[in-house]
Amino acid sequence: MADITDQKTRSFPKIEFTDSEAGALDFPSSKSRTYNYYKPAKLRATMYEDVTVDVQPDPDRHLTQGWIYGFGDGPGGYPKEWTKAQSSNWHTFLDPNEEWEQTIYRNNSAVVRQVSLCLENAKRAGAYKNWNHAWVVFIQRNLGAWMHAENGIALHVFTSIQRSAPTNMINNAVAVAAAHKMRFAQDLALFNLDLSEADIDFDGPAHRDVWQNAPEWQPTRQTVEELTAVGDWGELLFATNIVFEQLVGQLFRSELVMQIAARNGDYITPTIVGTGENDYARDLAASRSLFQLLVRDEEHGAANKELFGQWLSVWVPKCLAAAKALQPIWSQPAEKPITFATSLDAAKDKFRSLLEDLELDIPKELDQ
């Protein structure tokens, strides 16, 4: 039996009952239990608003001493001049997805579980062995190429933008979009790894050469690289989420892969690509909401519309060229249940509908 007479006396803090609970006393402000420095969009503040609004301060709101560090060539903080788009109140924007810590991890973990289960089941069922060779090559080349675009947009578009916008609400929404893209790109890469190890004739590293050199993918790569070179965060967000994702991203994911995979005996790829589509639907909702606010801005709406028209005139031709260059891949699978023209028309229709939501003129290039 252990000797307990020679043990060191432990030192620990003493608990004291202080009766410091809410409601223990009535005194001035004893019932002031809401954040009172901003006006919530509805009568009652949401969790999202409480943990997001005003965390990034603004000299136009409560920041009295101004930004205390500047750049070598200009002011610090979050200058509104970092985009040509203008707003009479940038703080009006609230993320319709209400993303904060809990939603980010719950939603993405749910996707991780969905994808993981799907891949485990596919392995157990030997699902890839039933794929025809043409489909294996299609996935190897084209899904392989596409994952580069997703990763590039994650790191050099959305991650980049979230340093620049003038409010925490915009920047957090874009940071979440970056996380979506990064997770989706990695899911595609790890799917590629599974296929490489699946005892089928799948060339895992082939995607690099396709992305870097295949003629049908070069206009897409060029457009992605040109997007990353845009300095104006507003233009970058608009060109990526409003134009590129509609005319190239959705065209490839929704109007091609999701439509034809099942007919080619593949029930795995749509499950994974569908998560990317779901991410985009959420991220687009945030972008649509932001750009709607800007075109409806009483003071700057007209100027913003004109500006967005200019951005459309730059990016619609580039993205259409990228889309059209992809046409040959519609012919690669053994089963071709949909034509390129049908897919492109569907993508254009969705794009037109989005532009109508944004009250913007439809570019003439869409009718050509």
Place this chain on the structure above:
Amino acid sequence: MSRQSLTKAHAKISELTWEPTFATPATRFGTDYTFEKAPKKDPLKQIMRSYFPMEEEKDNRVFGAMDGAVRGNMFRQVQQRWLEWQKLFLSIIPFPEISAARAMPMAIDAVPNPEIHNGLAVQMIDEVRHSTIQMNLKKLYMNQYIDPAGFDMTEKAFANNYAGTIGRQFGEGFITGDAITAANVYLTVVAETAFTNTLFVAMPDEAAANGDYLLPTVFHSVQSDESRHISNGYSILLMALADERNRPLLERDLRYAWWNNHCVVDAAIGTFIEYGTKDRRKDRESYAEMWRRWIYDDYYRSYLLPLEKYGLTIPHDLVEEAWNRITNKGYVHEVARFFATGWPVNYWRIDTMTDTDFEWFEEKYPGWYSKYGKWWENYNRLAYPGRNKPIAFEDVGYQYPHRCWTCMVPALIREDMVVEKVDDQWRTYCSETCYWTDAKAFRSEYEGRETPNMGRLTGFREWETLHHDKDLADIVKDLGYVRDDGKTLIGQPHLDLDPKKMWTLDDVRGNRFMSPNVLLNQMSDAEREAHVAEYRANGTKVA
């Protein structure tokens, strides 16, 4: 995922990057560092497929504890002395967290290493997590703690308060100026690697001793992400060290970042731990003892010193001087006294000190009573309204201090104050290093070399300037630090919530508040010299 699978997965993910040939990413944030010769360093591996479930699990534990705290009536045993300081701390910290997220593309722009880009982007998401989870913790305090005043106006108060501005450096410093100075050296190499130990580990431990186990729950969860961030920072540091041209800049930035972090973080966290606790066990570690363990041994000796083998000059002198300021020059005690002097313009209440506190301070910091005891006795004596003014306006042998133009903590170690005319303005600094930071480091040229990307010190840096020659009651009202009866102040120099013992606007009216810097610049040369000599010689007159 097995280690082998993880390695294969990471190798596959690294195939996602490519060398652009049509256009390169815009460089929005410049750096004077160069990485042309840098070897590619691989930071800690992280895959989103494992990252999201890991964080979700951590969250579930945090939120479970929060529910448990409410159900278990944690606030029956929380010390108000402690939680009042959280009104200040939790108003500040979500901004540095979100600023760390914003800093990541600056590092990505500056460092040509795709392996690191991935880790930095994951860090960005971590920081969104930290910022919002901390805002949520604060919301819980606001809802459950006896006195919500101050929590309820938190982000506004952070943005218009003198202490909030001090804390704001620990955030703006991450996102402004030279991309490597800001997003790597200041943020990761110094702030995250050194000072999160006291912020997120030492301080939450003290919270637990004061009945609050939610602060450790949330902040230890936050801290568990920091090892990846430290790995990101170290990788970039090693890449920078590969080019001799970066050495002077690294040495400059280590000096600036170390000293500014010391000035800001030790001021705040030292005060919270030493003056916010009710745990006065003699064998409880003091802040100085914690600092010795977490900063001096764990960071300086284990992390900074080994960098010497790369030929880097480490700021030994500044590490030793920070230690000297904490142990011999009373830095933390001076800051606590300054915060307490300014109580009417605080949005938290500061408790009086008791004999038990005095004994503990004397035990831990011999000589404390002779230097600070009398002042705290006066603080106790002047705690209630009616017969006296706020202590700042009573003669208790304490001269309201000049503010350091650089770190914005006042020049409280008065004999060390530097006064110089910089950019056509007389400015005061707490130390030679803070003077050097403004006059030499944050400039477009450094030691004969062009440094166009280095940041600048801007803004209304002396808070008092904004309120010069105004009545104290009007200042408090303008700041919004008034409770919902329209007259009682949020800040109080005691913890008694009896409305009859709480100060109102009428109680503080009639006291004019003057900016030391405005007055300094109005003085003739002779007046200024005499004033500065007296300040340096004896800022604290014996009453």
